[in-house]
Amino acid sequence: MKLLTTTMxxxxxxxxxxxxxxxxxxxxxxxxxxxxxxxxxxxxxAAAYSSIGKSIGACLDKFNGEGGVNGRQINFVSVDDGYxxxxxxxxxxxxVEREKVAFMFQxxxxxxxxxxxxxxxxxxxxxxxxxxxxxxxxxxxxxxxTMGWQPNYQSEGVVYARYVLATQPTAKIGILYQNDDYGKDxxxxxxxxxxxxxxxxxxxxxxxxxxxxxxxxxxxxxxxSGADTFYNVTTPKFAAQAIAKNFELNWAPLHxxxxxxxxxxxxxxxxxxxxxxxxxxxxxxxxxxDPEWKSHDxxxxxxxxxxxxxxxxxxxxSFTAYGWSVCHTLVxxxxxAGDDLSRENIMAEAANLKxxxxxxxxxxxxINTSPTDFYPIEQWQLMRLKGNSWxxxxxxIDGSAGGGS
Amino acid sequence: xxxxDVAGNVxxxxxxxxxxRIIVLGVPLPLLEKVGLYALLAAVVVLPMVYDGYxxxxxxxxxxxxxxxxxxxxxxxxxxxFSLGHxxxxxxxxxxxxxxxxxxxxxxxxxxxxxxxxCFVAGFLFGLPAxxxxxxxxxxxxxxxxxxxxxxxxxDGISHLTGGVQGIVLDTPYPPAWIDSIVMxxxxxxxxxxxxxxxxxxxxxxxxxxxAWNLVHSxxxxxxxxxxxNPLSAKTMGINTSIFKSAAFGVSxxxxxxxxxxxxxxxEYLAPESFTFAEAIKFLVGGVVGGIASLFGAIFGGWFVLxxxxxxxxxxxxxxxxxxxxxxxxxxxxxxxxIFTVYVMPMGAAGLAQILVHKISTRR
Numbered sequence: 001m002k003l004l005t006t007t008m009x010x011x012x013x014x015x016x017x018x019x020x021x022x023x024x025x026x027x028x029x030x031x032x033x034x035x036x037x038x039x040x041x042x043x044x045x046a047a048a049y050s051s052i053g054k055s056i057g058a059c060l061d062k063f064n065g066e067g068g069v070n071g072r073q074i075n076f077v078s079v080d081d082g083y084x085x086x087x088x089x090x091x092x093x094x095x096v097e098r099e100k101v102a103f104m105f106q107x108x109x110x111x112x113x114x115x116x117x118x119x120x121x122x123x124x125x126x127x128x129x130x131x132x133x134x135x136x137x138x139x140x141x142x143x144x145x146t147m148g149w150q151p152n153y154q155s156e157g158v159v160y161a162r163y164v165l166a167t168q169p170t171a172k173i174g175i176l177y178q179n180d181d182y183g184k185d186x187x188x189x190x191x192x193x194x195x196x197x198x199x200x201x202x203x204x205x206x207x208x209x210x211x212x213x214x215x216x217x218x219x220x221x222x223x224x225s226g227a228d229t230f231y232n233v234t235t236p237k238f239a240a241q242a243i244a245k246n247f248e249l250n251w252a253p254l255h256x257x258x259x260x261x262x263x264x265x266x267x268x269x270x271x272x273x274x275x276x277x278x279x280x281x282x283x284x285x286x287x288x289x290d291p292e293w294k295s296h297d298x299x300x301x302x303x304x305x306x307x308x309x310x311x312x313x314x315x316x317x318s319f320t321a322y323g324w325s326v327c328h329t330l331v332x333x334x335x336x337a338g339d340d341l342s343r344e345n346i347m348a349e350a351a352n353l354k355x356x357x358x359x360x361x362x363x364x365x366x367i368n369t370s371p372t373d374f375y376p377i378e379q380w381q382l383m384r385l386k387g388n389s390w391x392x393x394x395x396x397i398d399g400s401a402g403g404g405s
Numbered sequence: 406x407x408x409x410d411v412a413g414n415v416x417x418x419x420x421x422x423x424x425x426r427i428i429v430l431g432v433p434l435p436l437l438e439k440v441g442l443y444a445l446l447a448a449v450v451v452l453p454m455v456y457d458g459y460x461x462x463x464x465x466x467x468x469x470x471x472x473x474x475x476x477x478x479x480x481x482x483x484x485x486x487f488s489l490g491h492x493x494x495x496x497x498x499x500x501x502x503x504x505x506x507x508x509x510x511x512x513x514x515x516x517x518x519x520x521x522x523x524c525f526v527a528g529f530l531f532g533l534p535a536x537x538x539x540x541x542x543x544x545x546x547x548x549x550x551x552x553x554x555x556x557x558x559x560x561d562g563i564s565h566l567t568g569g570v571q572g573i574v575l576d577t578p579y580p581p582a583w584i585d586s587i588v589m590x591x592x593x594x595x596x597x598x599x600x601x602x603x604x605x606x607x608x609x610x611x612x613x614x615x616x617a618w619n620l621v622h623s624x625x626x627x628x629x630x631x632x633x634x635n636p637l638s639a640k641t642m643g644i645n646t647s648i649f650k651s652a653a654f655g656v657s658x659x660x661x662x663x664x665x666x667x668x669x670x671x672x673e674y675l676a677p678e679s680f681t682f683a684e685a686i687k688f689l690v691g692g693v694v695g696g697i698a699s700l701f702g703a704i705f706g707g708w709f710v711l712x713x714x715x716x717x718x719x720x721x722x723x724x725x726x727x728x729x730x731x732x733x734x735x736x737x738x739x740x741x742x743x744i745f746t747v748y749v750m751p752m753g754a755a756g757l758a759q760i761l762v763h764k765i766s767t768r769r
Contacts, residue, residue, distance in 0.1 A: 042721075043736075080718060085572070086679045087714060089672050090466075097459035111572065115674045118574055179561065180570035209556060 026102035028075075029341040034334065035075040037095030039107045040131075044082035049108050051313065052131060053078045055323025056106060058310035063327075065309075069334045077101060083108075085115035092116045096125055103128055103346060105330060106149070110134045110181050113146075121145045126347050128333075129326055129376070133260075135185055138374040140351070145343075147350055147369070149326050151284055151377045153182060153258075155399030157189020159282055159380045160256045162397065164201075164229060165194065168254065174204035174227030176218055176242060178234055183207065186233040186258055189399075203227050210235065219245045229254040236261045243271035243279070255279040259380075264289060264389065265316050273388050281390065282380040282397075285321050286360045290389060298359040321360040329358045329367060329376065364396040375400070445704075449607050453600040462671070463711065465603035468610040469667045471707030474691045475617055475700065476660030482698030483621060484653040485633030486532075487540060490547030491661045491688045493554040496680035498524045498662025499669040500558065503573045504566055513578040513670045517609060520666040521659050528658020532651035551682045558677035572676030575669060578602060606667050613660060618700055620656070629653055661688070687713065690739050694746045696753025705754040713738065 028035035040053030060076045063069060077099055081088040088107070095101045103126035107113050110132045120127040121143050129149035130137055133156075137148035164171050175190070177183035187205070191198040204225035206218035215238050222230065223246075230253040232242050239261035246255065255278065261267050262281040286293045293299040302324050306313055313320050334341075336349040353376060356367040365379045378400045383390040452464050477491050501520040505511045531550070538546055558567050567573070580588075580601035588596040620626050631639040632646050632653075640646050669675045691710035696702025717738040728734070750757045 043734075080721070082714075084678060084681075084683070085674070085676050086668075086672060089674070090714075093459050093462065111570065111676045111678050114572060114574075115672070115676065118673065122577075179559065207561075209559070 025341045026343045026346065027100040028102035029072075031072070033073050033075050034069070034341060035077060035099065035101045037092070037099060037101035037104045038076065038078040039081040039088050039091050039095075039104070039112065040078055041083040041108060041112075042080040044084065046083040046109065049131070049319065051317050051319045052106070052108060052323045055310060055313065055320045056327045058313070059305065059324050059327035062305055062309050063331055069331055070338060074331075074334075076105075081109075081112055083112060085111050088112040089115050089119070092119070096120075096123060102126075102341065103343060105129060106131045106326060108132065113137070117143065117146060124343060126343055126350070128346070128350055129330060131326075133185070134181055135188075140372060140374045145347060147347075147374045147376070149329065149376050150322075151380060151399060152189075152375060153185035154189030154192065155375070155378050156259060156282055156380060157186045157191075158193035159382070159397050159399040160231065160280070161190050161193020163280065163382060164254070164256075165197070168229065171201060171229040171254065172203045172225075172227045173201050173229045173231055174206070174222035174225055174253070175202060175231045176206050176208070176215060176222060176234060176238075177231075178238070179207040179209055182235075182260070183233050186231075190231060208234075208238065215241055216245055219249065223249055223251045227253060229256065231256045232261075233258050234261060236263065236267045240267050240271040243268070243276045247272070247275035252278075257281040259283060262383075262390065263318060268385065269388075273385075276385050277387075279385040280382060281385075282382055283390070283392070284362055284365055284377055284380055285318060285325060286362060287318055287390065288321055289316050302360055325358045325360045329353070329356065332356055332358070362392070362396070446611070449611065453603050453607075457597055458599055461603045462599050465599075465606045465667075465671055467704075467707045467711050468603075468606050469664050469671065469707070470688075470691065470710040471664075471703050472610050472613060472667070473661045473664035473688055474695060474706035474710065475614065475703040476657045476662075476664065477688050477692045478695075478697055478700065478703050478706070479617060479620070479629075479660060480653055480657035481692065482696075483626065483633060484629045484650065484657075486535070486650060486653065487544045488547045488657070489544050489682075489685050489689065490550035490554075491657075492680050492682060492684035493547075493550045494524055494528060494658040494661040495665040495668070495684060495688075496554050496558060497527050497658070498665030499675050499680070500567060500573075500665075501662070502666035502669045503568075503575055503675055506575050507568075507573050508566060513576070514605065517663060517666055521663050524662025524665075525655040525659040527662070529651050529655035531658070532654025533647075535654065536647055536650055547685075548682070551685045555677040555681050558680065568676075570677065572674060572679075575673045575675075577673060578605065578670050580604075602671050606671065609663065609667060613663060614700065614703075617660070621700060625649075686739055690743050692753075694742055694753055696755030699753065699755035699759075702753045702755030713742070 038053060038056070040050060041047055042050045042053065057076050057078060060074045064073045068074060077095060079091045079095065081091050092104060092107070095104065104120065105128050107116070107127065108131040113127065113130045113132055116127065124145060127146040129147060131150070132148065133150050133153045134148070135152040135154040137146050138152065139146070164173065175187060177187050191202070194201055204222045204227050206221050208215045208218055215234070219242060230246065232239060232255060234242060239257060246252070255276070257279050259282050262283070264287070268276055286296070286299060288299070288302070302321060305324065306315055306320060310320065332353065333346065333350045336352065337345050351369045351371050351374065353367050353369045358367055361377070362381050364381070365377065367376045369376050378398060379396050380399050381392050381396050382394050383392040453461055456464065473491070473495055476494070477488060480486050480488055498520045501523045502513070502516040505516040505519060506513055535543055535546060559570050561569065577598055578601070579598060580596050585596050628639065628644045628649055631642070631644060632649055636646055687710045690713070691706035692703070694709050695704070695706025720738060721734065724734070746753060752759070
C-alpha cells in the first residue's frame with residue numbers, strides 16, 4: 001500500500017514536472033516540431049525579395065531532411081504580405097493567434113515590421129532576425145523581443161565616414177538619398193561617423209522620392225556644390241541612373257555606393273562597368289558570382305544545396321546567399337536553446353551568439369550578440385569596382401553604431 | 406403611397422400600408438426582412454460574446470470596411486459619381502484621428518466626430534471642382550488623388566505631423582473603466598481589448614449605417630437618386646444639383662473617412678503604404694460585388710474587401726504547382742471578380758438576394 005502510494009505520488013509528480021516542462025515551451029513547439037511564422041512580399045512592389053523567403057524555406061528543408069534541429073522538424077509557415085503594412089498586421093496576428101507559431105522569423109521590410117513592432121513586444125512573441133537594416137531593431141531596452149540580423153544602415157554609413165576621414169580628410173561630400181527611413185538612416189550613419197567634422201565636410205544634400213522618374217537634377221546640384229565625394233544612398237534603379245549621370249557630366253568624385261545597390265547584375269552592369277570604375281562599396285556576404293569563392297568550402301556547400309533543394313533559384317542572386325546565411329543563424333540559436341524552447345529562452349539564445357561564423361559571410365566576419373547588443377552583424381569589408389567585379393580591400397571594419405532611432 | 410426600389414421600378418405587389426414596411430433591398434416583405442434585420446443586429450451584438458482575439462478583430466474589420474464601401478456606394482451607387490480615389494478619404498480620416506491622438510493627446514473616441522467633420526469638408530471641397538467633370542474625367546481626377554495621397558503623406562514639410570514614412574504608432578484603445586466593470590460583473594472576466602475594439606467599431610458602424618439608411622430614404626436621398634438617373638430633369642424640377650453633388654461627395658468622404666479612423670484605432674499603427682491606389686480598387690470591387698446601389702450590399706462588400714486577399718492567397722497556393730510565382734497574379738483576381746460581377750450579377754450580391762427573395766415571394 002505504501003509502495004503503491006509512493007509510486008502514484010512520484011508518477012504524479014513526474015507528470016506534473018513533464019507537463020510543466022511542456023507548458024514552458026512556446027506554442028507551436030511539440031516534441032517533433034517547431035512551428036515558425038514569416039511574412040514576405042511574394043507579390044507587389046517588393047516582390048524581388050521573394051527569393052529570400054524561398055531560400056529560407058529551401059534551407060530549412062535541408063535541415064529537416066537531415067533530422068531537424070535537436071530532433072525537431074521546423075515547420076516554416078511563410079505567407080505573403082505584399083509589402084503592405086496592414087496586411088502584415090493581419091498575417092502576423094493570424095500566424096501568432098490562429099496558427100500559434102512559436103515566433104516570427106525574418107519578416108521582411110521596414111514599414112511592414114514597424115507595423116507589428118509594438119504588437120509583438122506587447123504579446124511577448126519574438127520578432128527574430130528581421131530582414132531589414134534599419135537601426136531601430138537593435139533596441140533591447142525598449143523592444144526586447146525584436147532583433148535584426150544584417151548590419152544596420154547606420155553602421156555602413158559609419159564605415160564610409162571612417163574611410164573618408166582616413167583617406168581624404170579634407171573631402172567635400174555631397175549626399176543623394178532616398179527620402180524615407182532607409183535613406184535617412186544611412187545619412188545619420190555618415191554624420192555619426194564624421195563626428196564634429198560632419199558640418200564642415202558635407203556640402204550638399206539632395207533627396208528624392210522613390211516614385212520620382214529620375215534624379216538628374218539632384219546630381220547636377222551636387223556637382224555644382226563643389227563636392228568631390230559622392231555618397232550614393234539610393235535603391236538599385238536610381239543607383240544605376242546616378243552612375244550613368246556622373247559619367248555623362250564628366251564628374252569623377254569618390255563614389256560611395258550603398259550596399260543595397262551594389263549588385264553587379266542589377267545595377268553595375270546596367271549602368272555600364274566603364275562608368276563606375278573606382279566606386280567604393282561595402283559587403284558582408286560572399287557574392288556567389290565572385291570567382292574568388294569558387295573553391296571555398298562554404299561556397300561549395302551553398303552550391304550543392306542550391307542544386308538539390310532550390311533548383312529554381314537564380315545562382316547569381318545574392319539573396320539566396322542571404323537566405324542561406326540567416327537560416328543557419330536561426331538553426332544555431334535553436335540548437336543552443338536545446339530542449340527549453342520557451343519564447344524567453346529562444347530570445348536569450350539569440351542574444352547569446354558568440355563569434356558564430358554563419359556560412360557565406362565574408363571571411364573574418366562573425367556574428368556576436370549579447371543582452372545589450374542586438375546587432376548580430378556589425379562588420380563590413382570595403383570593396384572597389386575594378387573591371388567587371390568588386391575587389392575587396394583592406395581589413396574587416398567594425399561599424400558599431402550603437403542603438404538609436 | 407407607392408415607393409420605389411433602388412432601380413426606380415414600382416413592384417406590382419406593393420399595396421400594403423407603408424407603416425408595416427421597412428424597405429430592405431427594395432422588397433417590402435414585412436415579416437421576412439424585419440426578422441432578417443433583427444437577426445443581423447442580434448449577430449452584431451452576440452459576436453463579441455462568442456469570439457475573441459483575432460476572430461473578433463476580423464469581424465471588426467468587416468464592419469469597418471463596410472463603412473468604407475458604404476461611402477463609395479452613397480457616391481457612386483446612389484449619386485452616380487464615379488470615384489477611384491476613396492483611398493484618399495480613407496487616409497484623411499485615418500490620419501486625422503492619428504494626428505489628434507498623437508499630437509493633441511485626444512482619447513481615441515473623441516477623434517471620430519472631428520475626423521468625420523474634416524473628411525466631410527475635404528470631400529465637399531473636392532466635389533466642388535469635380536462638378537465640371539463627368540464620367541471618365543471624374544474617374545481620372547479621383548485616380549490622380551489616390552496616386553498622390555501616399556506621396557503627400559510622406560512629404561517632408563508635414564512629416565512632423567504625419568510621421569512621414571515611419572508612420573505613427575497609436576495608443577491602445579482600452580475600454581472605459583465603467584464598461585469594463587459592467588462586463589466584469591456580468592461575466593466575471595475582463596473585457597479584452599480586441600472585443601472592445603469590435604464593440605466600438607460596431608457602435609459607430611451601426612449608427613452611421615442607420616444614418617445612411619435614413620438619408621437614402623428621405624427627400625435628400627431621392628434627390629441624389631434623381632441626379633444620378635437624369636441630371637437634367639432633376640435640375641428642371643428645382644434640385645440644386647451643384648450643392649447636392651458636392652454634398653454627396655462630402656458625405657461619402659465622411660463615411661469612408663470614419664472607416665479610416667476606425668482602421669487606425671484598430672491597427673494601432675498607420676503608414677503611407679497603407680493608403681495606396683490598391684485600397685481604392687479594393688473598395689470599388691467590394692462595392693460592385695456587394696451591390697453598388699445597395700446599403701446592405703455594403704456589408705457583403707466589406708466582407709469581400711477583407712476576404713479577397715485571402716481568396717487570392719488561396720488561388721495562388723493552389724496554382725503553385727503549375728505556375729512559378731502565382732502570388733504575382735493576385736491583382737488579376739480583383740479584375741476577374743469585377744468582370745464576373747458586372748456580367749453575371751450587375752446589381753451585386755444584394756441584387757442577387759433581391760431577385761431570389763422576389764422569386765420566393767411570388768411563388769404562390
